[in-house]
Amino acid sequence: MRIVVLAGGIGGARFLRGLKRAAPDAEITVIGNTGDDIHLFGLKVCPDLDTVMYTLGGGINEEQGWGREDESFTVKEELAAYGVGPEWFGLGDRDFATHIVRTQMLGAGYPLSAVTEALCARWRPGVRLLPMSDDRIETHVAIETDDGEQRAVHFQEYWVKLRAAVDAKAVVPVGAEQAKPAPGVLEAIAEADLILFPPSNPVVSVGTILAVPGIREAVASAAAPVVGLSPIVGDAPVRGMADKVLAAVGVEATAAAVAAHYGAGLLDGWLVDTVDAGTVADVETAGIRCRAVPLMMTDLDTTAAMAREALTLAEEVRAADTDADTSEGGAGA
Ligand code: GDP
């Protein structure tokens, strides 16, 4: 079975670990968000790609969910001693090496997709990890300053430095309109047996991937069922500040509103947490098959169980499609 997953960072990566356990024989292609990418100290940093690579490759800092385990910060301290920042972005010594290799390869003319493949040769994540695009895309967030003026900041500045403490007025994936999907992305979607939206941020992770021209259309027209898992549980993000960027696009922070935001044009199935069982009927009215199951990724077993629920829901969608096709055929004959 060929599974395509549109993934952000922590939510995507943790889910993927469960999916690998639940479907050990599947060929998994991950289309990773690169809208969070940032240039720091002359280096190209791809936080979401690295979170997936380190998590699946066994190098992640487990408690934090991002960055390397057993990390030290000597380079950062030395940079700070020169007065060179930003200090708000935590790049550790081990992590620096990844960004140095990446930047060196990009400088030598390799596209990001080839660089990611090279980095994965070390980490062996057990999935094919593709950036959504080889072109530069940077998510910017429009905020209002104290004097009432609008200012656009890089997503990382909004998220990490400002901790999303001010309201986001708009979220813009700068460069997306002119970008092309990376090699293999559209092919993987077209050839997939199943497409999954993990419990990643619907705006700045999955939404950014879908903003690359061609990707949304490919998912919407794919033969495979598309099943998503809600990152919102009990009307709040499980971790992080996803409610802030949902508000910027006019979407309530509820599992049902996120499903409606993706819409029946994209989603065939949607999983909500058992605490949100009351919204299942709403989602189904919107034309999306919905089930309430435990959606907290507390450990590998519970995460694998979530992935199994997604596979089961996909089977239901497939069976319903086949039934519909058969009855259509009968009616038409
Ligand atoms: P990021 O790029 O590191 O922010 O990671 P993602 O975009 O992949 O995922 C972030 C989302 O994951 C957040 O909106 C969280 O609400 C969601 N999330 C994190 N842990 C869990 C969990 O255990 N269960 C569910 N359902 N969602 C989670």
Ligand code: CA
């Ligand atoms: Ca991210």
